[in-house]
Amino acid sequence: MPTFTAVSQAAYCPRQLYYARRDGDDGPSREERRRQRLAFRYDELRDADDAQLDAEPTALAPSAYRAALERLAERDDWAALCDPAGTHVSLAGKDCRGRVHKLVDTADGRVPSFVSPGAPPERGVWEPQQVRAVAAAKALSWERGEATSHALVEYPAYGAVRTVRLSTRAKAAYRRALRAVRSLDGPPPRLRNTARCRACSFRDRCGVKTRSMRSLLRR
Structure with missing residues (x-):
């Protein structure tokens, strides 16, 4: 069964998926893992002083990072982001499986969250991350037997969280990536x-x- 990582790589470039399968994927670097761990320390970082934040792998100056977390704290799901219902959870759906960094309880129900070590685009999320988020949401829906309305992508080095709705366009991008994974039998162009x-x-x-x-x- 395809993994969340595989459909994300296929959405980025099917040839990347081919080489990841052939040669193995090293996964996130040590620095990227440090950035991802920031997503589990929002409360602590919100109260950190400049010296403490300077020692962290954030992408913003201390004052800008605190301001970003203050904006983040205005979200309805702030408390759930800081204290998720589950962490590093394995999910298996009808077509795809993988792990999510968090399960977050929101007003619309429990949703999966993927933590990115990188930078967010100006609006929304990058397409490979959107595909991965949709894959996770559909797998959670399959396990629970009820629809999951959205998923989250966190960019903790920037103090940003973006919502991915399961729109028709987002689900179509996921289906294209899933077909690319299933049809891969040699190096694509x-x-x-x-x-x-x-x-x-x-x-x-x-x-x-x-x-x-x-x-x-x-x-």
């Missing part, structure tokens, strides 16, 4: 000179040649 290639940890094995902005402007 390479992407060409995209930002995704430059950020991919498998780019040296993939053989994609990325060009600098200067070289592109010379054409």
Whole structure:
């Protein structure tokens, strides 16, 4: 059965999934794990002084980070984010399985939360994270026998939490990624000179040649 990680990688680039399967995926780095652990310390960090925050792997200056947590504390699910119903929980749905960092009780019921070590986009979440969140929400729905309205993606280094609704568009992106996982039987075509290639940890094995902005402007 495909995993949440696999459908997320397929949404990012099917070729990335191919190399992750072939060579193994190292998972998050030590620094990324440190950033993820911030999501389990919101209450503590909200009251931390500048010196304490300077020692943490946050992406913002201490004053900006405290302000971000203050905004986060205005959410209805703040208490549940700080004290989740479950952590590092395995879920198995009809089509997909994996682990979520948190199960959070909200006004709409219990929802899964994925903790990202990276930066959030200006609005919403990145598509691979959206696909992973939908996969987790559908698996939770399958286990509970009732619909899960949404999922969460946390960006603790930035003090941000985004909601992923199970919209028609989001579910369609999930189904495309699931089909890509199921149909993978060899290396898919390479992407060409995209930002995704430059950020991919498998780019040296993939053989994609990325060009600098200067070289592109010379054409």
